[in-house]
Amino acid sequence: MNLFNRAASGLTLALALTAIAGCADNIALIGRPSLELGQDEFVAEVERLDTAAREIHLRPNDSRTRVVGYSDAARVLSRGREYPITQLEAGDVVAMQLKQDSRGNSYTDLVRVQESVRDRDQSRGSSPRPTSGNQTVDGRVEQVDFQRNSFEMRDQSRERVFVSIPNNARRSDVDRFNALRSGDYVRVEGRFLARDRFELDGFLK
Numbered sequence: 001m002n003l004f005n006r007a008a009s010g011l012t013l014a015l016a017l018t019a020i021a022g023c024a025d026n027i028a029l030i031g032r033p034s035l036e037l038g039q040d041e042f043v044a045e046v047e048r049l050d051t052a053a054r055e056i057h058l059r060p061n062d063s064r065t066r067v068v069g070y071s072d073a074a075r076v077l078s079r080g081r082e083y084p085i086t087q088l089e090a091g092d093v094v095a096m097q098l099k100q101d102s103r104g105n106s107y108t109d110l111v112r113v114q115e116s117v118r119d120r121d122q123s124r125g126s127s128p129r130p131t132s133g134n135q136t137v138d139g140r141v142e143q144v145d146f147q148r149n150s151f152e153m154r155d156q157s158r159e160r161v162f163v164s165i166p167n168n169a170r171r172s173d174v175d176r177f178n179a180l181r182s183g184d185y186v187r188v189e190g191r192f193l194a195r196d197r198f199e200l201d202g203f204l205k
Contacts, residue, residue, distance in 0.1 A: 041095040042068075043114065049088050051156060052138045052187055052204075056088065056111075068098065069107035072157065078113035084159040086137060087195055091117030137161055137198060138187035144180045151180055163188060163198045176203045 044058035047065060054074075058066050076083045076094075088094070093115040096108040139155040149165040165177050180186070190201040 041112075042098050043093070043095045046088050046090055046092045046094060048090055049086065049135050051086055051136050054156070056085075056108075058094075066106075068096070069101070069105060070111070071107060071109040074109045074111065074157075076111045076113060078116065083195065084155070084157050085111065086135075086155060086157070086159065086161070087192065088113075089117050089192070090135075135191055136187060136189050136204065137163075138185070138204075141180055141182055141184045141186055143182060144177075146178070149177070151177070153186065159196070161196055161198050163190070163200050164193075165200050169200065170202065173200065173202050 042060070044060040044066065047057040047059050049056055054070050054072075056068050056070060058068060060066060070085055074085045076085055076087055078087075088111065092113055095112045095114050096110065098106045098108055101107055137153075137155050139153045139161070142152045142154060142160075144151040149167075151163050153161050153163060155161055165174065169177075187204040188198070188200050188202070189204055190199050192198050
């Protein structure tokens with residue numbers, strides 16, 4: 001009887017050790033990050049941003065311009081904070097992970113600013129240069145302020161943008177502004193003065 005109990009106890013202990021070892025293997029696998037293939041970052045300098053086409057025109061180190069699209073939910077990450085994609089400026093050095101759509105075209109949904117053009121100008125002791133004049137924004141007009149020569153719109157990413165009309169605006173642009181009404185779809189070209197402040201160079205068709 002004692003021999004039988006010892007054999008049973010030995011078998012039970014062996015099964016328990018086997019189970020523990022199996023659990024240990026499973027536990028060791030939990031939480032291990034899996035590496036995704038093709039996730040190398042693409043680094044380049046921004047040439048211009050086309051919000052209407054949702055495209056970023058970039059110049060990598062080999063000086064050959066490359067166009068990368070971006071998704072509707074794309075954001076810019078700079079110094080740990082997120083901004084809308086429209087805040088990219090010509091001259092910003094950025095890094096991004098490229099993906100491919102169903103047509104094989106490259107696009108991204110997250111852009112990291114490695115060095116902004118403003119920071120680079122300040123480090124060199126030069127005065128900040130104005131942002132590129134060929135940035136474009138399109139969306140729906142929400143409110144028009146004729147007294148202040150400005151209007152408020154929502155761009156394609158649903159961000160609010162205040163567009164100001166300069167005093168030296170072309171007569172055709174002034175006429176277009178005076179005809180604006182809430183709900184109108186507009187596409188404008190100009191430059192960002194701040195995160196949500198845009199100075200108009202002209203209306204685009």
